[in-house]
Each structure stands twice: as structure tokens, then as C-alpha cells.
Amino acid sequence: MLKGKTALVTGSTSGIGLGIAKALAAQGANIVLNGFGDVEGPKAEVAALGVQVSYHGADMSKPAEITAMIEHAEATFGGVDILVNNAGIQHVARVENFPIEKWDAIIAINMSSAFHATRLALPGMQAKNWGRIINVASVHGLVGSAEKSAYVAAKHGVVGLTKVTALENATTGVTCNAICPGWVLTPLVQKQVDAKAAAQGISNADATRQLLGEKEPSMQFTTPEELGALAVFFCSPAGDNVRGVAWNMDGGWTAQ
Ligand code: NAD
Numbered sequence: 001m002l003k004g005k006t007a008l009v010t011g012s013t014s015g016i017g018l019g020i021a022k023a024l025a026a027q028g029a030n031i032v033l034n035g036f037g038d039v040e041g042p043k044a045e046v047a048a049l050g051v052q053v054s055y056h057g058a059d060m061s062k063p064a065e066i067t068a069m070i071e072h073a074e075a076t077f078g079g080v081d082i083l084v085n086n087a088g089i090q091h092v093a094r095v096e097n098f099p100i101e102k103w104d105a106i107i108a109i110n111m112s113s114a115f116h117a118t119r120l121a122l123p124g125m126q127a128k129n130w131g132r133i134i135n136v137a138s139v140h141g142l143v144g145s146a147e148k149s150a151y152v153a154a155k156h157g158v159v160g161l162t163k164v165t166a167l168e169n170a171t172t173g174v175t176c177n178a179i180c181p182g183w184v185l186t187p188l189v190q191k192q193v194d195a196k197a198a199a200q201g202i203s204n205a206d207a208t209r210q211l212l213g214e215k216e217p218s219m220q221f222t223t224p225e226e227l228g229a230l231a232v233f234f235c236s237p238a239g240d241n242v243r244g245v246a247w248n249m250d251g252g253w254t255a256q
Pocket of ligand 1: 010011012013014015016017034035036037058059060061086087088089109110136137138139180181182183184185186187188189
């Protein structure tokens with residue numbers, strides 16, 4: 001379905017981003033990966049799906065590096081047809097104790113990077129009159145949780161950016177939508193499970209059950225594969241008139 005298209009997925013060396021990159025590759029899209037840590041493993045996983053894969057190591061907190069990444073995608077594959085703004089980090093602390101540098105980093109990586117990548121990728125999509133911008137927000141783009149002020153502020157911002165981008169392009173073939181996952185067991189969440197287990201002197205399994213029990217009625221993690229399937233739907237012809245939604249996949253978290 002996506003043969004001949006190029007998808008750039010930020011923060012795709014791990015977790016949800018890698019899951020979405022693989023789901024888009026399985027539909028034939030060439031992939032530009034981005035993110036830190038091991039690159040060769042994720043590259044091989046995507047290449048095994050029979051598509052071309054490239055990598056750019058832009059730090060998503062740095063606008064100049066985001067510009068270089070979009071230019072890299074244009075030089076390598078002739079443009080970005082599908083942009084998945086996914087890179088993100090977390091820090092947990094009460095507002096009065098929240099380190100200023102963590103606030104600035106979360107706002108930059110989780111929110112402003114989506115603005116920069118979007119503004120740079122849009123002209124190419126508009127010229128082709130086809131494009132998909134998929135912002136990986138969170139249930140925290142819809143509701144709050146204690147000790148996550150920067151993350152919740154950034155994710156609400158991403159949902160707002162999603163709506164405005166969708167509206168500005170509503171008469172074109174360019175759509176913009178957000179995905180709002182509940183808990184997904186990636187390194188980002190494993191750290192929170194480990195912290196809970198250590199703080200309470202409980203096992204990892206008990207900490208996991210507690211984490212899910214507090215928020216997620218299904219008592220199950222959403223998977224990167226499920227989120228990838230939703231991204232594929234947004235890219236399908238059936239998604240042509242899906243514009244500006246914030247679609248949660250959260251085991252009932254926000255239904256409560
Ligand atoms: P993860 O830690 O597994 O992956 C994060 C990715 O972002 C990695 O590839 C990492 O290298 C990259 N990254 C981090 N900082 C970066 C930077 N400055 N520049 C470029 N890349 C950077 O986490 P994840 O759980 O897969 O999270 C992906 C997205 O999904 C995030 O936006 C997160 O907020 C969101 N999300 C996660 C969950 C969850 O439960 N895991 C739930 C809702 C939303």
C-alpha cells in the first residue's frame with residue numbers, strides 16, 4: 001500500500017517508534033530512522049522487511065539538526081511523505097521540585113520538535129498534495145497525572161498542534177492526526193516500573209500490576225505493533241478524511 005512513499009519516524013531506534021517504522025515498512029514504505037543508542041539492529045530489522053532504510057542522528061531538541069534530517073530525507077529519498085513525530089522522554093517530579101533543565105528538554109523534545117519537523121516537511125507534502133503527519137502524543141495529551149507536569153503540558157501541546165495542522169491543510173491531501181497510547185512496555189516505562197519496585201521494595205511483577213491497576217482498566221499494555229497498525233490505518237485511503245483526531249489506544253484509561 002505504501003510502496004514508493006517515504007516515512008520519517010523520529011525516535012525510532014527503540015520502542016513505539018521502531019514498531020511504527022516496521023509497520024510502515026511492512027506496507028512498502030522506505031524508512032528514515034532517527035534516535036540514539038544502537039542503530040544497526042533497528043536498521044537491520046527494517047531492512048529485513050524488504051525496503052530501503054536510512055538513518056539520521058538528529059538530536060530532536062536542536063532545530064538546526066532537525067533541518068539537516070529533513071534535508072537528508074529529501075536528498076536520500078526525494079522527500080518525506082509520512083512524518084511520524086514520536087521522539088520523547090519522561091521525567092517524574094512534583095512541580096515545585098521539577099528541574100528546570102528537564103522541563104526545557106521535555107518541552108523541546110516532546111513538543112517543539114514536532115513543530116519543527118512538521119513545518120519543514122509540510123511544503124513537500126503540499127507540493128505532492130499527499131502527506132500524513134502522525135504525532136505520537138499520549139493519554140497525557142488528554143488527561144493529567146501527578147508528577148508529570150512537563151510531559152502532560154508537552155503532550156497537550158502536541159494534541160493542539162495536531163488540530164491546527166489538520167485544519168490548515170483540511171482541503172488538501174495532507175492529514176495530521178495524533179495517537180494517544182496508554183501504558184506501552186518500552187524502556188521509557190520500564191524505568192518507571194523499576195523506580196516503583198525500588199521505592200516500595202516490591203517485585204517487578206507486582207510493580208507492573210500496580211502501574212497498570214492505577215490507570216489502565218484492561219490491565220494490559222498497548223503494544224508497538226498495535227500502534228503501528230493504527231499508523232498504517234491513518235496512511236490508508238480510508239484515512240483520507242480523518243483529520244485532527246487524538247485517537248487513544250489506552251485500555252480504557254481515559255474512558256473512566
Ligand atoms: P523509548 O524510550 O523506547 O524510545 C524513545 C525514542 O526517542 C528512542 O529511539 C530515543 O533514542 C529517542 N530519543 C530520545 N531523545 C531524543 C532526542 N533528543 N533526539 C532524537 N531522539 C531521541 O520510548 P517510547 O515509550 O517508545 O516512547 C516513544 C513516544 O511514545 C514518546 O513520545 C512517548 O512520550 C510516547 N508514549 C509512550 C508511552 C509508553 O507507555 N511507553 C505512552 C504514551 C506515549
